[in-house]
Amino acid sequence: MRENGLKNKFFFVCALLLLAGGCATTSKFPYTTQVIHSTVYFPVMEMCQADGVTWDYDPLSQVLILKKDNKTLELLVGSDRAILGNAPIRLSRPVVLKDSVVWAPVEVRSYLIPVPCPVAAKAGKEKGIFLRPVRVVVLDPGHGGKDPGAIGKNGLREKDVVLDVAKKVQKELQRCGVVVYLTRDDDRFIPLAERPKIAGSKKADIFVSIHANATRSRWIEGFEVYYLSTAVDDNARALAAAENAPLELEDADFFESISLKAILWDMIQTENRKESIELAQHLGDVVSASMNLKMLGVKGAGFAVLKGAYIPSVLVEIGYLSNGEGERKLCDPQYRKRMAESIAAGIMRFKIYAEGSE
Ligand SMILES: [Zn+2]
Missing domain, CATH: 3.40.630.40 (Zn-dependent exopeptidases)
Structure with a gap:
């Protein structure tokens, strides 16, 4: 009897594992990426187009203002300082201008677009x-x-x-x-x-x-x-x-x-x-x-x-x-x-x- 019970338990656990495996979602970073100074960057405009983030750029101050739903993120080109809502934050690496394109470290996306976090x-x-x-x-x-x-x-x-x-x-x-x-x-x-x-x-x-x-x-x-x-x-x-x-x-x-x-x-x-x-x-x-x-x-x-x-x-x-x-x-x-x-x-x-x- 006991062995049977154990067997049932074993099959139940296997079934759970299979289900969990089948349900696991894989999320791949959705934009073009490029490694700059050993950090992974993405072109900010690609996010704006793909995910409906609106933007406003002041070439004089080099401040790029991004808006999505009720969130605002201000990036300063050439700097790792940014403002999220009203709070100053620090990025892992500076935002860069490369080949006339503004590139930001990948975590910038998560400030504006909610990411599914399975854990x-x-x-x-x-x-x-x-x-x-x-x-x-x-x-x-x-x-x-x-x-x-x-x-x-x-x-x-x-x-x-x-x-x-x-x-x-x-x-x-x-x-x-x-x-x-x-x-x-x-x-x-x-x-x-x-x-x-x-x-x-x-x-x-x-x-x-x-x-x-x-x-x-x-x-x-x-x-x-x-x-x-x-x-x-x-x-x-x-x-x-x-x-x-x-x-x-x-x-x-x-x-x-x-x-x-x-x-x-x-x-x-x-x-x-x-x-x-x-x-x-x-x-x-x-x-x-x-x-x-x-x-x-x-x-x-x-x-x-x-x-x-x-x-x-x-x-x-x-x-x-x-x-x-x-x-x-x-x-x-x-x-x-x-x-x-x-x-x-x-x-x-x-x-x-x-x-x-x-
Ligand atoms: Zn060890």
Whole structure:
């Protein structure tokens, strides 16, 4: 009887997955795009024609006023400053004039045209007091190239799983109008110190490093979120040591730069720690609830990759490759997709919270 019940449950879950798969909408950016200074831009006039956005351009001040329904967006050509309604905002990159065409970074569209955001339902609507805008997110798939990260009993490599999951998180967040960059989008080695620098160069608002764990105990399974801290328990210290191992693959310059910048980092990290903890909690809550996964904790640890990021930064461990069941789940494309949707929803929850009431 019990086995039958389990079978029924299994078929029910499969049917749900199939339905969910069949219902998933794919949204592709609807206009011509061009990469300018490593950022994706679109021609503003194309949006005006395709989506009924009215415009008015003053060639003297170079201000372009866009209107759609009851929304107004004022762009200044050559600047990343803009005005949405009455509020000054900052774009990820300046609006540019190229070949007599005004180009804007892709997120500009989301200010005027509502985008369907499939993970919004999971994200919830709890608004906090205004902390910061969350428009640009840098996702950091751990390891890569000569550094495989953890390796499961059946050969699943951390560097491959986390890259796939990060790409899926990127896709979900882009649907919600968030600008997302990856520190790597292929199998390459990037020194730990370079990763937060990428976040800096992209003017990211938050930094999320994605990893999969391994431990000597084969029985541990679950999900963890870490923020940078020096006060840690033994497990967190051991994990940080494992995740910092790629430092040995790097050159000595990094250690020198750590000591030089240590004081500055400490100051900025202290300011960011509160928000990093909040990001970690929102992310952890959403993932553990929607994945029905044991939340092993939101903890502090001394991860090298989080040092030097001057923005709220967390490191997530999406599961345990050392656990047979954990490795099997992380092999499953559907599971990875659900994990990615949950991480995206967690980031959206923090975004809604951090951007506060309108
Ligand atoms: Zn790792």
